[in-house]
Amino acid sequence: MMRLMRKDDYSSLVDLWSSFSGTTMTGADSRAGFERFLERNGEYCFIVHLNDRIVGSVMAGHDSRRGYIYHLAVDESLQGEGTGTELLNAAESALRKAGIEKAHLFIYTDNSAIKFYEKTGWHRRHDIAVMSKVLVGEQYLGTRTEN
Ligand SMILES: CC(C)(COP(=O)(O)OP(=O)(O)OC[C@H]1O[C@@H](n2cnc3c(N)ncnc32)[C@H](O)[C@@H]1OP(=O)(O)O)[C@@H](O)C(=O)NCCC(=O)NCCS
Known part of the structure; x- marks a missing residue:
């Protein structure tokens, strides 16, 4: 069953996201950061639950110009059944x-989910480079930081 994401989903979502080795959690994923995102973009964020357990998520938002997709994730045991497509849609x-x-x-170039996005109508850009700057906290030290 899908529904809009809520602030009290936070702990279950952290459990889901932490189950993937490729997922990086940053300051934006603190409880306060999560709540702030939902306050601004709650109508674009969804979860899928099964027997009260959160098994899928997507956090989308926009800045009035372009939309952005974050934290699309489906519990490993339920992947390949269309849930990711449903959430993204x-x-x-x-x-x-x-x-x-x-x-x-934004997706790491070695994440096989690129194939998933291509199947769902997204195309990979080769004409754009992503540039980032840390505005609060430590500068990039060579470990992965999230978008
Ligand atoms: C990416 C993800 C959300 C897809 O969820 P899902 O529920 O398995 O996706 P679907 O079942 O809707 O898959 C749709 C199609 O994409 C394919 N697909 C899904 N994940 C794939 C992958 N990692 N590699 C190749 N193909 C993939 C499916 O086989 C399916 O193909 P089909 O239509 O030919 O049968 C899920 O694999 C996931 O949570 N990955 C880990 C987290 C992650 O990396 N998220 C992206 C961060 S940007």
């Missing part, structure tokens, strides 16, 4: 309804 529809014409997402 929900986020895309919600952004579309808000008048957003295009969305972007």
Whole structure:
């Protein structure tokens, strides 16, 4: 069953996201950061639950110009059954309804989920490089930092 994400989903979501070795959690994923994102973008964030357990998530949002997708994840035991597509479609529809014409997402180049996104209509950009700057905290030290 899918529903909008809520602030009290935080702990269960951290459990889900931490179950993937490739997922990095940063300051933006603190409880306060999570709540702030939901306050601004709650209508674009969804979870899927099964017997009261959260088994899927997507956090989408926009800055009025472009949409962004974060934390699309499906419990490993339920992958390959269409849940990821369902979550992504929900986020895309919600952004579309808000008048957003295009969305972007950041993904590590070695993440096999790139194939998933290609199957769901996303295309990989070769004409854009992502540039980042840490505004609060330590500068990039050579370990992965999230988008
Ligand atoms: C990416 C992810 C959300 C996909 O969820 P899912 O529920 O398995 O996706 P679906 O069942 O809707 O898959 C749709 C299609 O993509 C394919 N696909 C899904 N994940 C894939 C992967 N990692 N590699 C290749 N193909 C993949 C499926 O086989 C399916 O293909 P089909 O239509 O030909 O049958 C899930 O694999 C996941 O949680 N990965 C770990 C977290 C992650 O890396 N998220 C992305 C961060 S940006």
